[in-house]
Structure formats: C-alpha cells, structure tokens
Amino acid sequence: MSSAALPASHPLVDGRTAAAPLVAALRRQKPSHRPVWFMRQAGRSLPEYMEARAGTSMLEACLTPGLASEITLQPVRRYGVDAAIFFSDIVVPMRIAGVPVDIQPGVGPVFARPIRSMADIEALPDLGVTGDRGSFDTGLDAVREAVKLTVEELETTPLIGFAGAPFTLAAYMVDGRPSRDHLGARELMHTAPDVWEALVRWTSKAAGLFLRAQVLAGASAVQLFDSWAGSLSEADYETHCAGGSRAALTAVADLDVPRIHFAANAGHLLDALGAAGATALGVDYRMPLDAAARVTGGAFALQGNIDPAMLSAPVATLMRHVQDVLDRGSEAPGHVVNLGHGMPPHADPEVVKRIVDLVHERG
Numbered sequence: 001m002s003s004a005a006l007p008a009s010h011p012l013v014d015g016r017t018a019a020a021p022l023v024a025a026l027r028r029q030k031p032s033h034r035p036v037w038f039m040r041q042a043g044r045s046l047p048e049y050m051e052a053r054a055g056t057s058m059l060e061a062c063l064t065p066g067l068a069s070e071i072t073l074q075p076v077r078r079y080g081v082d083a084a085i086f087f088s089d090i091v092v093p094m095r096i097a098g099v100p101v102d103i104q105p106g107v108g109p110v111f112a113r114p115i116r117s118m119a120d121i122e123a124l125p126d127l128g129v130t131g132d133r134g135s136f137d138t139g140l141d142a143v144r145e146a147v148k149l150t151v152e153e154l155e156t157t158p159l160i161g162f163a164g165a166p167f168t169l170a171a172y173m174v175d176g177r178p179s180r181d182h183l184g185a186r187e188l189m190h191t192a193p194d195v196w197e198a199l200v201r202w203t204s205k206a207a208g209l210f211l212r213a214q215v216l217a218g219a220s221a222v223q224l225f226d227s228w229a230g231s232l233s234e235a236d237y238e239t240h241c242a243g244g245s246r247a248a249l250t251a252v253a254d255l256d257v258p259r260i261h262f263a264a265n266a267g268h269l270l271d272a273l274g275a276a277g278a279t280a281l282g283v284d285y286r287m288p289l290d291a292a293a294r295v296t297g298g299a300f301a302l303q304g305n306i307d308p309a310m311l312s313a314p315v316a317t318l319m320r321h322v323q324d325v326l327d328r329g330s331e332a333p334g335h336v337v338n339l340g341h342g343m344p345p346h347a348d349p350e351v352v353k354r355i356v357d358l359v360h361e362r363g
Contacts (some may be wrong), residue, residue: 005254005255006115009220011154011158011220015315021033022037022158023220024221026086026260026301027219027258028301029334033363034111034359034360035083035312036337036355037081037337038079038338038343039338039342040085040342041343042071042072042084043071043087044343044345045345045352046349047342047349049071049074051357052067052070052074053071054253058100059091059092059095061358062087062089062098063143066146068288069150070087072085072159076154079349079353082336083159084130084148084150084157084158084160086150088143090109090172090225091103091109092143092210093169093210094206094245095115096143097127097135097206098125099111099125100112104346107333110176111172114174114175114176114184115173115174116174121198126163127202127205136206140213140257144214145217147214147218148217151219158220159214159217159220160222161221161252163213163224164209164221165207165227165244165248165263166248167186167200167237167241168226168229169207170185170200170244171184171246174199182231184207189241193240201324202237204244204247205247208247208248210250211249212251215257216255219257219259220257221258223261223262224262226263227264229241229263230269230271234268237272238272243271246277249276250277253277255331258279259278260279261274261277261295262281263284263351265284265286267283267287267291267292267295276319280334281293281300281302282303284305285307285308285309286340287305289304289325289332290332292332293333295338302332303335303338304329304340305325305340306337306340307340307343308342308347310322311347311352312346319358322358326362340358
C-alpha cells in the first residue's frame, strides 16, 4: 500500500489498523472474520447517547470534540463492532463554513436562505484550498481534534470518516429543508444547469475537504453517503451529479484509504456510483448482495444489507435474514456486513448485539 501522503502516526501507517478485518474486506483481501458495523450505530438508539447529549443540540454535539468522540466510541464499546463511524452530520461542513443551517428536531436540516440563483451561489462562503488556513480550514480543527481523540481510544479498530454526497447536500440547500421528491433540485439541474453545476462544485469541495481532514487526522476509511441519489434517473445522475461525488472522493484518493460510496434506493446506479471514485459500494436492503456482485462484475467490495425493518422481527426470522445476507455477501470479492440503511431510533441494543455476535460466529 502506498501511504506516503499519510502522517507516520496514522493507524494505517503505524500498523494499528492495516490488518483490521474492515480494511482487509474493503480492499478485497481475506479478513480474519467478516467485519460488521452499522450506519447510524452512533447515536439515537443508545441510552448512553441520550444521556451524553442531554441539553446539547445536534450540531453543537458534532462540533464539541470530546463529546463527538465519546458518542463515536459508544457503539464500539457496547457492540464490539469492527469499525467506528465518526459521529457527525452531513450539514456540519456548511455550519463550519458559515452557512446559516440548523437541524430542527422532527424536521431535519433547515437552511435560512435556500439556493435558487447564481447570486445565491456567489454569496456562499469561500472554502479556500487544501492547506489554506482560512476560516473554513480553521473551523475543521474541531473535527480533527475529535478524530484524534477517537483514534487514540480505538487502538486497532478502524475509524470511518463520513460526509454527505454533493447531490444530497445540494438538494437540501435548494429546497431549504427535507423534501419528499427533491423536485426543486431536479428542476434546477434542468432549468438552470449553470447554477446547479456551480452549487455541486461548492458542495463537492466542502465534502472533499471535510473527508480529507478526517483521514489526515486518523480515519482509516471513508464513506460518502448519498441519501437522495435514488430519486434520480441514471442519466441525470451521471450528467449532473456523478462529477460532484467524484470530486469529493478524489480529495482523499491520494491518501489511499478505502472509499465507500452508499446511496439509498439506488440499485440502478451501482455502476455509476462505483465509477465516481469508490473502491467499495454500499448496497441498500432492496437489492440482494449476490445480484449486486453480478451487476458490478466483482469489481468492488460490497457493504450491507440487513433490512432495518427486520430488527423488530422475531429473533428466528431476523437470524435467518442475517444468515441470508452472509450467504449472498460471500459472492462479493469482499463483504462488510451492515444495515441496508440507517439504524432505526427504536432499535433494541440487545438485538443489535445479537447480530454482531452471529456475524462474528458464522461470518
């Protein structure tokens, strides 16, 4: 592995995580056991999370290094998963940049000034360039500190860095809040393609710098999470969005860390998601993993894809489902067990621990 661009103290360089099952599986090597972690494992389903976050807003928690680190570590301690996912939110880079955004309980990200014109784009904060100690880079110091604190505690367990994909970020910024069909974003990419492209350039730069800061501080892999790409046709994704994801993932390509690309409801986009610079693909619960392996021709390690709804099923039903995921995942050149979307807020921690134990026993 060429890792000259990583610091000598990085876990992949000094050996702490170089042979970790997660890293091996994502690199399409043979791990000592099938690794497992869960999207949204850090947070809302854990009672210790609610206790730690009491009296603190979501974005405040994300940007308080000691608290963000503690929340990131909680599921590793409780479940024994094979990776930590950095506790953050997709709009954290916007908040750091100075874009007025808040996360409203029961609603989600809400932007005070939706983006609709080129003038709106031009009013967005300057993000600077890699290595420029401008205000955005300085604002990332809280993220770097949280990652460093976390990596010190994790020892041989890898930390996965996280960012929202440029399309999802842009869609939120256009609509100003969550949308059912992302019609505003889809309209803008066709009615004002120059405005759309400029916005995607800005969001891809923010996502890329955010990922890079996490990797250089100690993350051993990254995941680009595209919540809403599944609402797009393959043609629209490739023409109007893939370049943004490619730019975000390229921001860490020289650091030679595994790069997972996940989009919900996007089985029709797997090839395009891979071509955008991923080394591994997340697959949601709608597409069987063996089918995904065939579609992608064995070119990517796969991650997934336990149906989150199954966490509430009878134990025997859930365990059969997990075994089916293991069996189908064995068709991929590398497989990381995960949910096919995020952890439900009402998930029973005891059930989640049972899944981890089963994967480690049979995987």
